[in-house]
Amino acid sequence: MTNETTATTTTGRSTPAGETNVGGSATGTRPAGPTGRGLIADATSRHERSAVPVQTRNERFSSTDVTAFPPVTGREAGWKLTPVDRLGALIDGELDGGRYPITVQGDGASTVGWSDRTDARIGTAGIPEDRASANAWSHFAEALDIRIAGEEPVHVTVRRDRLGSTPRAAHTIIDVAPFARAVVVLDNAGEAVLAENVEILVGDSAEVTVVTLQDWADDARHVANHFARVGRDARLKHVVVSLGGLVVRVNPAVTLAGSGAEGELLGVYFADAGQHLESQVFLFHQADHTKGRVEYRGALQGAGAHTVWVGDVLIGPDATGTDSYEQNRNLVLTDGTRADSVPNLEIETGDIAGAGHASATGRFDDEQLFYLQARGITEEVARRLVVRGFLAAVVQKIGVPELETRLHDAIEAELAGEPR
Amino acid sequence: MSTLTIADLHVSVETDQGTKQILRGVDLRINEGETHAVMGPNGSGKSTLAYTIAGHPKYHVESGAILLDGEDVLAMTVDQRARAGLFLAMQYPVEIPGVTVSNFLRTAKTAIDGEAPAIRGWVKDVRESMAALRMDPGFAERNVNEGFSGGEKKRNEILQLELLKPRFAVLDETDSGLDVDALKIVSEGVNRAKANTGLGVLLITHYTRILRYITPDFVHVFVAGRVAEEGGPELADRLEDEGYDRYVGEPVAS
Ligand SMILES: Nc1ncnc2c1ncn2[C@@H]1O[C@H](COP(=O)(O)OP(=O)(O)O)[C@@H](O)[C@H]1O
Ligand SMILES: [Mg+2]
Numbered sequence: 001m002t003n004e005t006t007a008t009t010t011t012g013r014s015t016p017a018g019e020t021n022v023g024g025s026a027t028g029t030r031p032a033g034p035t036g037r038g039l040i041a042d043a044t045s046r047h048e049r050s051a052v053p054v055q056t057r058n059e060r061f062s063s064t065d066v067t068a069f070p071p072v073t074g075r076e077a078g079w080k081l082t083p084v085d086r087l088g089a090l091i092d093g094e095l096d097g098g099r100y101p102i103t104v105q106g107d108g109a110s111t112v113g114w115s116d117r118t119d120a121r122i123g124t125a126g127i128p129e130d131r132a133s134a135n136a137w138s139h140f141a142e143a144l145d146i147r148i149a150g151e152e153p154v155h156v157t158v159r160r161d162r163l164g165s166t167p168r169a170a171h172t173i174i175d176v177a178p179f180a181r182a183v184v185v186l187d188n189a190g191e192a193v194l195a196e197n198v199e200i201l202v203g204d205s206a207e208v209t210v211v212t213l214q215d216w217a218d219d220a221r222h223v224a225n226h227f228a229r230v231g232r233d234a235r236l237k238h239v240v241v242s243l244g245g246l247v248v249r250v251n252p253a254v255t256l257a258g259s260g261a262e263g264e265l266l267g268v269y270f271a272d273a274g275q276h277l278e279s280q281v282f283l284f285h286q287a288d289h290t291k292g293r294v295e296y297r298g299a300l301q302g303a304g305a306h307t308v309w310v311g312d313v314l315i316g317p318d319a320t321g322t323d324s325y326e327q328n329r330n331l332v333l334t335d336g337t338r339a340d341s342v343p344n345l346e347i348e349t350g351d352i353a354g355a356g357h358a359s360a361t362g363r364f365d366d367e368q369l370f371y372l373q374a375r376g377i378t379e380e381v382a383r384r385l386v387v388r389g390f391l392a393a394v395v396q397k398i399g400v401p402e403l404e405t406r407l408h409d410a411i412e413a414e415l416a417g418e419p420r
Numbered sequence: 421m422s423t424l425t426i427a428d429l430h431v432s433v434e435t436d437q438g439t440k441q442i443l444r445g446v447d448l449r450i451n452e453g454e455t456h457a458v459m460g461p462n463g464s465g466k467s468t469l470a471y472t473i474a475g476h477p478k479y480h481v482e483s484g485a486i487l488l489d490g491e492d493v494l495a496m497t498v499d500q501r502a503r504a505g506l507f508l509a510m511q512y513p514v515e516i517p518g519v520t521v522s523n524f525l526r527t528a529k530t531a532i533d534g535e536a537p538a539i540r541g542w543v544k545d546v547r548e549s550m551a552a553l554r555m556d557p558g559f560a561e562r563n564v565n566e567g568f569s570g571g572e573k574k575r576n577e578i579l580q581l582e583l584l585k586p587r588f589a590v591l592d593e594t595d596s597g598l599d600v601d602a603l604k605i606v607s608e609g610v611n612r613a614k615a616n617t618g619l620g621v622l623l624i625t626h627y628t629r630i631l632r633y634i635t636p637d638f639v640h641v642f643v644a645g646r647v648a649e650e651g652g653p654e655l656a657d658r659l660e661d662e663g664y665d666r667y668v669g670e671p672v673a674s
């Protein structure tokens with residue numbers, strides 16, 4: 001068994017460009033990780049490598065019962081980078097688990113409705129591994145049920161923009177029948193204090209894109225866990241876009257359960273002053289010949305902007321012929337920001353096609369700015385071009401044109417410092 | 421007539437070892453339509469001169485002046501200088517991930533002209549300039565300088581020169597790293613720009629070979645941060661034969 005952990009914390013300062021790079025392949029020989037040189041000069045940086053973590057990623061305690069978890073102290077592995085004091089009731093308080101207003105746009109063979117919490121599908125994609133997730137589970141009354149059938153492409157958007165400021169619990173099932181093809185967008189805006197679980201069931205040979213867009217109001221708090229189970233020869237593209245909200249934590253856990261299953265896990269985030277945006281990603285290669293790609297990119301701007309990306313990839317003992325790669329890149333635009341980036345790769349079989357990870361956090365490159373300005377482009381426009389270009393590498397992979405346009409516009413608005 | 425004047429320019433840069441003096445009193449005067457070759461050994465300060473004209477923030481002007489038709493260039497920001505008609509073809513062009521050549525060119529053209537170019541004419545201009553520089557049309561959709569070979573980067577610089585139509589261009593070792601075919605193509609591009617717009621050129625080079633394709637009106641030998649000798653094209657021939665040895669070790673005025 002190979003087991004590698006590399007953590008990087010980078011704190012923005014006004015020093016010249018520098019980049020932290022952690023990369024390599026876990027198939028045997030692997031370059032030694034950086035030791036702290038070549039990091040952003042003068043910045044607070046930390047690298048840890050431990051040969052054998054205490055526990056394999058899929059051996060964590062899990063339960064749907066909130067009381068089964070001890071109180072959260074903020075020192076737990078899964079919480080230590082999160083401002084738990086700002087989450088309040090979401091972790092262990094009372095939550096309103098009733099229905100909430102939604103706006104649905106859908107076509108083709110899709111239905112959106114509410115199902116009882118006793119529905120047999122509930123809990124089949126995954127079980128909570130932290131107290132906030134279990135708290136949501138313990139409190140929801142009915143699950144929002146998005147069902148996709150047929151073989152023609154289906155597009156469904158569920159907009160949630162009237163949640164209000166009452167602490168809420170929610171549960172969603174996205175149930176994609178075998179051979180179905182769909183794009184499902186969870187479009188979140190307005191106020192929210194929300195803890196939720198989303199289960200994504202991808203039937204054999206189905207192909208689905210699930211996008212969750214966090215474009216919340218400034219003081220929103222949102223803790224989400226997505227659990228996906230991808231069947232034989234099926235394909236899931238999962239996209240987390242976090243732009244607005246005070247504390248937003250969306251943690252996807254994807255199991256490639258059937259032979260030949262594919263998971264592409266994408267994320268884009270833009271944190272500005274005072275914002276905390278987090279994603280702890282878990283990709284589990286359970287079956288053989290599965291393929292995984294994880295790519296998250298984020299920009300940070302303004303005092304107190306904090307982002308967290310944790311990428312756990314586990315290649316299980318039966319996952320022979322697996323091909324997996326994960327990466328996270330952050331672009332630091334101003335002083336006073338902090339980007340945590342922690343890739344972990346565990347391999348429990350000797351026979352894989354390939355696996356690797358990379359993590360890099362760099363300051364805005366002044367040479368790029370100079371080059372663009374030397375062509376007459378103003379500093380403001382030049383900055384926008386560079387940041388947009390940086391995030392475009394992921395945005396272009398989403399494959400939903402209307403959404404891409406909207407994201408580009410939203411990113412421009414972030415850069416212009418417009419209130420959202 | 422347009423004139424770019426550089427007068428008694430002293431420039432330093434901050435290094436880990438402290439302030440380093442690089443340019444030590446540079447005087448140059450370029451009229452529109454003229455080509456001035458600046459030749460000098462490695463480390464003599466040629467790129468520093470180029471970057472200082474363009475306004476790179478790393479280079480600190482201690483004294484002296486740069487004037488474009490009497491206007492104080494040193495008081496302008498980098499982008500203002502470009503809009504005033506100065507262009508720098510860089511020795512090492514920078515990669516801009518995620519920004520396509522076509523988007524970049526259009527944005528730059530819009531900035532320089534103060535308005536977006538008329539679509540039809542613009543697309544045609546870009547296509548023709550690219551064809552003249554033997555650039556594959558697919559280039560337009562690649563990210564700026566990302567994964568470009570050395571020769572492709574230099575062509576891309578000259579493409580910008582042709583499309584942005586500056587009054588004065590500083591070409592910093594545009595010839596370095598080019599094979600003879602690419603050198604001819606790039607030189608033709610510069611000559612076209614000269615013929616079309618009356619461009620004034622400050623041609624910085626280490627070697628004499630580009631001067632076979634772009635004929636200089638004046639040659640300046642640059643050593644240790646200043647012009648050590650000036651003359652006509654014949655000076656380049658002498659450098660070709662003798663190299664820079666005779667200048668090295670010559671006392672440097674402070
Ligand atoms: N940004 C910089 N930081 C430190 N030293 C520099 C910098 N730029 C140039 N220099 C130094 O100044 C001298 C001149 O450099 P440069 O202008 O690049 O010369 P050339 O282009 O003629 O080769 C060299 O000794 C070089 O090392
Ligand atoms: Mg040079």
